[in-house]
Amino acid sequence: MATMPDHASRAHAVDTRDRILAVAVQLFNERGYAGTSIRDIAERLGMTKAALYYHFASKDMILDAAVQPFVEAFGHVRDLSRVDPPASARSIIEGLVEAMAGPGAVLFAFVNDPSVIHRQIGKGDIASHQDxxxxxxxxxxxxPLRILRARCAVGCVQAxxxxxxLERRALAHAGADPAGAAEPGAGGAAEPGAGGIDxxxxxxxxxxxxxxxxxALDALGPAR
Incomplete structure (x- = not known):
C-alpha cells in the first residue's frame, strides 16, 4: 500500500492543526472558552476526539496555540523599544494598533470570556510585553506622570x-452595516459567532x- 511522503504528511498535519484552531476560535467566540468542549470542536470538524487529541492533548493546548500569534505580535512591538536608536512613540503605538487590530477572532474570544484573559495574563507573556x-x-x-500617560496611551489603543x-459586531447582529453606512435593519443577520467580522x-x-x-499619541502627550 502506498504511503504518504513525509513532507506531504507534515503538510497535512499542519493543515489539520490550522483547521482545528480556526474552528476552536470560532466556537470560543460563540460559546466562550469554558462553554466549549473538545467534543464540540471535534463534532464541528467532523472528526473523532481521538483524531483531535493526536494534534492537541488538551483544550488548554488549543488555546495556547490560538493565542500564540497575538502574543508574538505583542512581543514584536516590545522589541521596537530595544532597537538602537529606540523606535519613536508613534512607531510603537502604530505597531501596537496593528497587533491589536490584526486578524482578530482570538481577541473576540478574550472579550467574550474574561477567564481567557486572566489565564493568559497569569502566564506572564502578555503582561510582561505590555509592561x-x-x-x-x-x-x-x-x-510618574510619563508612566501614567504611557499606560493611558496603551489603554486607549485597547479600548x-x-x-x-464590539460596536461593529453589535450592529452586524442587529442587521446594520458594521461600518455604520446602513440604517439599522438593512442587510442580513451575521453568522453566529462571527459578528459580521471574519x-x-x-x-x-x-x-x-x-x-x-x-x-493614543494625544494621551501620551509631548515628551518632557
Missing amino acids: AIVTALAGPEPT GILGTA ADQSLVPEDVRREVVEA
Whole structure:
C-alpha cells in the first residue's frame, strides 16, 4: 500500500492543526472558552476526539496555540523599544494598533470570556510585553506622570480597537452595516459567532486604526 511522503504528511498535519484552531476560535467566540468542549470542536470538524487529541492533548493546548500569534505580535512591538536608536512613540503605538487590530477572532474570544484573559495574563507573556511597551513609551527618564500617560496611551489603543470592534459586531447582529453606512435593519443577520467580522480580517477599518493612533499619541502627550 502506498504511503504518504513525509513532507506531504507534515503538510497535512499542519493543515489539520490550522483547521482545528480556526474552528476552536470560532466556537470560543460563540460559546466562550469554558462553554466549549473538545467534543464540540471535534463534532464541528467532523472528526473523532481521538483524531483531535493526536494534534492537541488538551483544550488548554488549543488555546495556547490560538493565542500564540497575538502574543508574538505583542512581543514584536516590545522589541521596537530595544532597537538602537529606540523606535519613536508613534512607531510603537502604530505597531501596537496593528497587533491589536490584526486578524482578530482570538481577541473576540478574550472579550467574550474574561477567564481567557486572566489565564493568559497569569502566564506572564502578555503582561510582561505590555509592561515593556509602557516603559518604552514613558521614555528614557520616566516620571510618574510619563508612566501614567504611557499606560493611558496603551489603554486607549485597547479600548479604541476592541470597543469599536464590539460596536461593529453589535450592529452586524442587529442587521446594520458594521461600518455604520446602513440604517439599522438593512442587510442580513451575521453568522453566529462571527459578528459580521471574519477571523482573517482586521478587527476595525484602516481609518479607525489611524484615529486610534492619534488618540493614543494625544494621551501620551509631548515628551518632557
